[in-house]
Amino acid sequence: MSFIWKQLEKMKTIDTKGLLCPKPLIMLKEGLLDMEAGALLRVECDNDTSLKNLLHFLRDQGVEPEVSSSGNVHTLITSVPQKELEGIDAAAYCSADSPGNDYVVCIKSELMGSGDPDLGKLLMETFVENLKLQEKLPTHVIMYNGGVKLATKQSPVCAALTELEDLGTRIMLCGTCIDHYGLQKDIGVGMISNMVVITETLASAGHVVNP
Amino acid sequence: MAKGMKTAFDLLSTVEYGGCSAKLPAGLLSEVLSKLPVSTDPRLLVDVDTHDDAGVYKINDETALIFTTDFFPPICSDAFEFGEIAAANALSDVYAMGGTPLMALNLMMFSQEKIPMEVFGEILRGGHQKVSEAGALVVGGHTIDDHPPKFGLAVIGTVHPDKLISNAGAQPGDLLVLTKYIGTGALVSGMKNGICSQTDYRRALEQMKHLNRIGAELAVKYGVSSMTDITGFGLAGHALKMAEASQVSFRLRTAQIPLLPGAYQVFDKGSIPGASFRNLEFTGTKIHFTRGVEYNLKMLVHDAQTSGGLLMSVNPDHAHQLVKELNELDPTGGGSIVGEVLMKSPRTIYFE
Numbered sequence: 001m002s003f004i005w006k007q008l009e010k011m012k013t014i015d016t017k018g019l020l021c022p023k024p025l026i027m028l029k030e031g032l033l034d035m036e037a038g039a040l041l042r043v044e045c046d047n048d049t050s051l052k053n054l055l056h057f058l059r060d061q062g063v064e065p066e067v068s069s070s071g072n073v074h075t076l077i078t079s080v081p082q083k084e085l086e087g088i089d090a091a092a093y094c095s096a097d098s099p100g101n102d103y104v105v106c107i108k109s110e111l112m113g114s115g116d117p118d119l120g121k122l123l124m125e126t127f128v129e130n131l132k133l134q135e136k137l138p139t140h141v142i143m144y145n146g147g148v149k150l151a152t153k154q155s156p157v158c159a160a161l162t163e164l165e166d167l168g169t170r171i172m173l174c175g176t177c178i179d180h181y182g183l184q185k186d187i188g189v190g191m192i193s194n195m196v197v198i199t200e201t202l203a204s205a206g207h208v209v210n211p
Numbered sequence: 212m213a214k215g216m217k218t219a220f221d222l223l224s225t226v227e228y229g230g231c232s233a234k235l236p237a238g239l240l241s242e243v244l245s246k247l248p249v250s251t252d253p254r255l256l257v258d259v260d261t262h263d264d265a266g267v268y269k270i271n272d273e274t275a276l277i278f279t280t281d282f283f284p285p286i287c288s289d290a291f292e293f294g295e296i297a298a299a300n301a302l303s304d305v306y307a308m309g310g311t312p313l314m315a316l317n318l319m320m321f322s323q324e325k326i327p328m329e330v331f332g333e334i335l336r337g338g339h340q341k342v343s344e345a346g347a348l349v350v351g352g353h354t355i356d357d358h359p360p361k362f363g364l365a366v367i368g369t370v371h372p373d374k375l376i377s378n379a380g381a382q383p384g385d386l387l388v389l390t391k392y393i394g395t396g397a398l399v400s401g402m403k404n405g406i407c408s409q410t411d412y413r414r415a416l417e418q419m420k421h422l423n424r425i426g427a428e429l430a431v432k433y434g435v436s437s438m439t440d441i442t443g444f445g446l447a448g449h450a451l452k453m454a455e456a457s458q459v460s461f462r463l464r465t466a467q468i469p470l471l472p473g474a475y476q477v478f479d480k481g482s483i484p485g486a487s488f489r490n491l492e493f494t495g496t497k498i499h500f501t502r503g504v505e506y507n508l509k510m511l512v513h514d515a516q517t518s519g520g521l522l523m524s525v526n527p528d529h530a531h532q533l534v535k536e537l538n539e540l541d542p543t544g545g546g547s548i549v550g551e552v553l554m555k556s557p558r559t560i561y562f563e
Contacts, residue, residue, distance in 0.1 A: 020227070021485045022400060029481035053488050057481075060506050139501065168502025170563060175383075175554050184554075191462065191499070192556040194384075 013042040016050065017073065024050040025057060035080045043076040051076075102206035104140045105131065107147035112211050124150070127211045128157040132164045138209070140201055143190065144174035148181065153188030161189045174198060220330045222285035222293055223403070225359035237444050237493040257308070257377050265304045267375060275372045279304035281442075282318045282363020286399060286517050287416055290330045294337020296419040297362045300442065300518035302345050305368035306427035307440040307521060309376035312345050312368040317352025320361040334362050345422055376430060380437035381457035381524035385552040388435075388534055390426040390544045391520025393446055393511055394474025395419050400484045401477035411473030417543065418471065419518040425541035426521045433525060433533045441519030445490045447498055447512045447560060450522060454552075454559045457524070462561045463550035465508045474514070478507040486515035497559040504562055512562065520544060524552055 014031045016024035024045050035041060043065075045051055051067070051074045058065050061081030068075050111120030112127055128150065131138065141164065143151055150157050151173055165171050171190035178184055178192060202208060250258055256275055257267040265279030281301040285293050298315070305312045317338060321331050335352075342349050347366070398415035401407030423440060430438050439453045446468065454461045490513040500509055525533055530548055537546030553561075 021488075022404065022482045025483055026404060026406070026481035029479070049485055049488075053483070053485070056488060056491075057506065060509070137502070139503070165499065168500065170499075170501045170561070173556075178554075187557060189557055191460065191558070191561045192554040193462070194553075197462070197551075 011040050011042050011077075013044065016043065016045045018046065019050075020047065021050050021053055025053055028054060028057070032080055037080050037082045039080045041078055041080055043078070044073060045076075046073050102139045103136075103209055104142060104201060104205035104207075105138045105209045105211065106202070107141060107143045107150060107211065109146040110149050111146070124211065125157050129160050132160055132167065137164065137167055137169050140170045140172055140205070141190075142172045142174075142198055142201060144177050144198065146177075146181075148173050148177045148183060148187075151188065151190045152183055152186040154186065155188070158188045165189060172198060172201065220290065220327055221288045222290055222326075222330065222360070223288045225326070226284045236489045237448055256372060256375055265308055265310075267308060267370070267377075269372050273371065275370050275375060277305050277308050277310040277368040277370055278365075280318065280363065280365040282320075282361050283517070284359050284361050286419065290333035291337035291340075292416060292420065294334040294339075294362065295341045296337075296416070296518055297334075298338040298341035298345075298364055299420050299422050301364035301366050302342070302347070303423045303440045303442075303518060303521075305366050306423040307376075307378075307438055308368075308370055309374055309427060309431045309438065310368040310370035312342075312347040312366050314348050314350050315342050315364040315366045317349060317354075318361075318363050318365060319352060319354040320357035321354055322356050322358035322360070325358045326360060330360075334360075338362065338364065341420070341422070345424060374431055376435060376438040377456070378437055378439040378453040379456035379458075381453060381459050381461075381552045382436050382526075383459055383552050383554045384527060385436055385524040386527050386530040386548050387450075387461060387463065387550040387552065388523045388525050388530060388537070388546050389441075389446070389468065389520055389549045390423065390523075390537060390541070390546045391418055391421065391441075392469045392471040392474075392545075393441075393516065393519070394471035394477075394514060395516050395519065396445075396484050396486060396514040397474040397477045397482070397511065398471055399517075400482045401473065401480075404482045406480050406482055407473045407477050411471065414473075415471050421518075421543050423521050423544065426523075426537060426544055426546070429533055429536055429540070430521065430523050433529045435523040435525045435533075437524040439522050441516045441522055443486065443515045443517075444493065445487065445513040445515055446519075446522070447494050447562075448490045451494055451497055451559050453522060453524070457552075458555050460553045460556040460559050460561065461550055462553055462563070463512070465504050465512065465562055467547055467549045468512065469545065469547050470511065474511060475507055478510055478514075483510050484515065487511075487513040490515065494560070499558045499561050501561075501563040509562075527551075 014027050063081045065076040065078035112123035172193045173190040175192045254269045265277045268276045302312050395415045402412045439449050441449045487510045534546045
């Protein structure tokens, strides 16, 4: 216990009390500059808007601060987020700078493999469920032909695909295929796209995974 | 001439936040507006229903009237420039419908006890100059005593009913063209917090003063299918309103969005105005970002713009020629292709 208290005492503290938005965030970002990822940092603030904005920034960087409040003073204890990696931006998505690194999953059918269709369906569902658990997530999941049926609200993997989307993977659906199967009203997840975008995405993918 | 006699009074000292970032949160506003009775007169071509930029009333087969207003607290220190920006911003709603402004009324809230009267005159002078530049007339106005000051205009313009450009006409397959540069809110915040250069701040002021006139003229010439102007709800918020009104989804590429020099750096240092967070709360899960879009860009597409540019939905056969002409005829505003219109998807805006 005393060890933890010592750690807490040593902890760098950013005191933003009495300051209005955006000053607290400016001070937090300044404070993070010379700190190692994973180190602990304390931020104090005394207005709710600033607290909300600080939390939004930190959560977006992938850390979950602990907040304790006494009166109108809020204390955040957070670990220092990983620095954003250089080059992982929209431009890098469209170029094939790092082949083999980024990957796109291409779902062409409701079924995985050929043979027993019931088995194929089960396999595909299990595949999608497992996809979201991968340490390295795909940049895109492209779904065409019968594959778009997996993106309907009724699909057993709609929730898994939505989770994947919330984690930042772009679920991309073939609009022509949706029209063909008459599923316009049933789509529950994904961006309804076209062959121009799909071709471009496949052509610039690091590699393509075909389940 | 434009910056004629400078008044020493610093208008920015009167406000905590100004310009379009002083708007009420969009979500709160929609909730209240949705409870008002809706006018159903057939002469109303555009009403509040689609959250468009102005009301449009058909007088006859040749002419429709565009009617709009906008006003806000000071966005800059200099009174004359504040007048220019407020006027350019109010006129923009007429341009966003493809119209031509005709007349304007000044709306002023000003306390003579708190601010020297010369400042009042300078604000009006700046507004007049901008309205004249637009080829329209100031025909009066109204002032009440209030502090901090607020200034804006009610503007009337006209458009041929068949040439009217609403925010509800975007077609899947269209390309999205954006004029002007994003980041005026960022640079005003950067200036207040002493973390942007005078040059970058001046560039933002020039953007805000710049009329959307040529952009609107070219939009009419090329028959764009839909258009809106980007103000307090940010690029993301206004794109969302346009896509919802058109019952489509948009795909926008952050790498193609033109940013004012210095805007990114201001956000990177954490000087992000509260308006960005409010706008982000409004767009919520209707907007999707791919993993590659970093925090500063997410916040910049939500940056509240004052007197921002036009977002147009354009047939792909014309989009490149339109952009070329925008950059030739209106180099200050310019134009870029920033995305495309998709069929209505579960989410409304997809950023990457």
